Amino acid sequence: MSAYAVGFARPDRRSWAQPVDQPMSWHAVEAHRPVDELDGEVELAVCGAIVQVWGNQDWERVSAGRSSCAECVRRTAPALRHAG
Structure with missing residues (x-):
């Protein structure tokens, strides 16, 4: 199983791959x-x-929320299913 940290997309740290108005x-x-x-x-x-990594958040919990990046959720789904 892969371990995942939670990162927060800061407006000043957006990549070109992610639209500026992306709400996730x-x-x-x-x-x-x-x-x-x-x-x-x-x-x-x-x-x-x-x-920017937000170390006091747990990705398994955050990934179930509406404000999580859909692509991150999709890419980590196989690892999360085997985490129990």
């Missing part, structure tokens, strides 16, 4: 080290957006 602010970030070490870091989300 929460993104999945592959965590190659402990999430608390990534807290506050600027990283690339699984969908290609540039985000």
Whole structure:
């Protein structure tokens, strides 16, 4: 299973791949080290957006919400299904 941190799309950190008016602010970030070490870091989300890691959020919980990036949810779905 892959571990994912939660990234927040800051307006000043948007990638060209993500439209400026995209309302989905929460993104999945592959965590190659402990999430608390990534807290506050600027990283690339699984969908290609540039985000700032929000270490006190759990991707499994955030991905169920309406403000999560649909592409991140789709790409992480197989890992989340096997997480239990």
